[in-house]
Amino acid sequence: MRSFYRGRDMGRVHSIAELTELARHRLPHFAWEYLSGGSEDELTLARNRASFSEIHLHSRALVPCHPPVILRHLLGRELAAPMLIGPTGYNGMLHRDADLHLARAATARGVPFCLSTVSNVSMEVIKAHVPEVDLWFQLYAMRDPDIQASLLSRAQQVGVETLLLTSDAMVLGNREWDRRNFIRPRELSLGNKLDVLRHPRWLHQVMWPNGLPSMGNLEPYLPPAERNALGSMKFIGEQMDTLLDWGMLARLRDQWSGNLLLKGVLHPSDAERALALGLDGVVVSNHGGRQLEGAIGSLDALRLIAPVVKGKMALLLDSGIRRGSDIAKALALGADAVLLGRTTLYGVAVAAEQGAGRALDLLREELTRTLNLMGCTDIQDLDPDCLADLHSHFTGRG
Numbered sequence: 347m348r349s350f351y352r353g354r355d356m357g358r359v360h361s362i363a364e365l366t367e368l369a370r371h372r373l374p375h376f377a378w379e380y381l382s383g384g385s386e387d388e389l390t391l392a393r394n395r396a397s398f399s400e401i402h403l404h405s406r407a408l409v410p411c412h413p414p415v416i417l418r419h420l421l422g423r424e425l426a427a428p429m430l431i432g433p434t435g436y437n438g439m440l441h442r443d444a445d446l447h448l449a450r451a452a453t454a455r456g457v458p459f460c461l462s463t464v465s466n467v468s469m470e471v472i473k474a475h476v477p478e479v480d481l482w483f484q485l486y487a488m489r490d491p492d493i494q495a496s497l498l499s500r501a502q503q504v505g506v507e508t509l510l511l512t513s514d515a516m517v518l519g520n521r522e523w524d525r526r527n528f529i530r531p532r533e534l535s536l537g538n539k540l541d542v543l544r545h546p547r548w549l550h551q552v553m554w555p556n557g558l559p560s561m562g563n564l565e566p567y568l569p570p571a572e573r574n575a576l577g578s579m580k581f582i583g584e585q586m587d588t589l590l591d592w593g594m595l596a597r598l599r600d601q602w603s604g605n606l607l608l609k610g611v612l613h614p615s616d617a618e619r620a621l622a623l624g625l626d627g628v629v630v631s632n633h634g635g636r637q638l639e640g641a642i643g644s645l646d647a648l649r650l651i652a653p654v655v656k657g658k659m660a661l662l663l664d665s666g667i668r669r670g671s672d673i674a675k676a677l678a679l680g681a682d683a684v685l686l687g688r689t690t691l692y693g694v695a696v697a698a699e700q701g702a703g704r705a706l707d708l709l710r711e712e713l714t715r716t717l718n719l720m721g722c723t724d725i726q727d728l729d730p731d732c733l734a735d736l737h738s739h740f741t742g743r744g
């Protein structure tokens with residue numbers, strides 16, 4: 347299989363699985379593990395996919411086949427499809443300026459792009475280069491209230507309307523591959539250094555000429571000499587607030603007048619509490635199986651949470667979306683939209699904006715075909731009645 351695809355070749359990639367395989371070939375081993383890996387034995391990572399395979403679509407016969415309506419009104423905006431690119435940190439390890447490529451791909455397809463606190467490209471640069479972007483911002487709560495207030499005010503200034511507070515990463519999940527691949531921060535093991543040399547194209551596209559990038563959003567808070575990869579990693583390690591609690595979320599609700607969503611919700615009581623605090627939504631997520639090992643699959647959690655908050659706040663889901671039919675299942679179980687993590691990252695690793703765009707196009711095409719084959723003319727009509735649940739004792743209703 348060719349290890350590199352240019353934009354014009356992207357049409358020859360026919361599934362996210364193929365894109366994944368191409369990304370695996372293109373990236374050095376340590377970057378591939380960073381992208382694809384989960385914590386510990388990767389049981390939650392596997393569960394995220396298994397839960398999708400355990401529910402089945404219950405199609406209806408003889409429904410005339412027109413292009414189905416997949417537009418979604420969400421948080422005051424119209425999305426061309428019920429999906430968006432979710433927040434992922436340090437994308438510059440996959441491709442230079444990957445955050446910009448993702449923002450462009452999303453914007454060209456009428457869906458939002460959510461920038462991570464620990465992105466490589468800053469929010470100001472994204473907005474300057476992609477002025478039409480529907481930019482969301484994901485916040486890692488900071489120990490220093492002034493730094494947090496500054497991040498929020500910058501987000502407001504660049505036109506962010508929707509803020510996601512991530513709740514599931516106060517400590518880093520147990521990612522053994524990371525400890526295996528690095529002997530100390532940013533210092534790869536000898537085997538990995540040799541492996542990097544076997545990936546000249548990646549070296550050229552990521553490392554040349556300045557090495558690994560710093561974290562753009564954090565640069566204003568770093569001394570000039572430390573505005574680099576190591577300096578920003580040290581800074582975020584010291585700054586991430588490990589004492590985050592509901593009181594902090596209530597204060598954030600007062601501080602942020604735009605849409606506020608809590609990301610990393612897996613328990614219905616937490617979703618209820620977020621609703622009571624006046625949040626605009628929750629993202630049902632286990633961080634793609636990278637944090638709490640043994641955590642409930644995100645689709646399993648959605649079945650518990652939807653009956654409690656569906657229709658009262660925005661209900662989003664991520665972790666494990668790899669097919670358009672996955673999106674149909676998530677919507678049928680109550681999600682308003684899904685966030686994409688690795689799916690668009692595999693694309694960007696393979697072919698920058700064209701690769702991320704191909705991932706979005708594939709999901710859109712698959713979702714459209716799935717709806718046609720189900721006899722469903724509008725995503726509004728997706729509900730538990732569209733599912734045949736053969737393996738679970740949950741009813742999936744409500």
Ligand SMILES: Cc1cc2nc3c(=O)[nH]c(=O)nc-3n(C[C@H](O)[C@H](O)[C@H](O)COP(=O)(O)O)c2cc1C
Pocket residue numbers: 380381382394432433434435436462463464484512609631632633634635636664665666667685686687688689
């Ligand atoms: C490489 C990588 C980096 C991530 N960085 C962040 C981050 O900075 N902030 C955050 O809230 N979630 C982060 N996530 C989690 C994603 O937002 C999302 O929850 C997860 O990727 C969804 O699972 P999926 O990749 O199976 O779709 C990251 C995920 C990956 C794969």
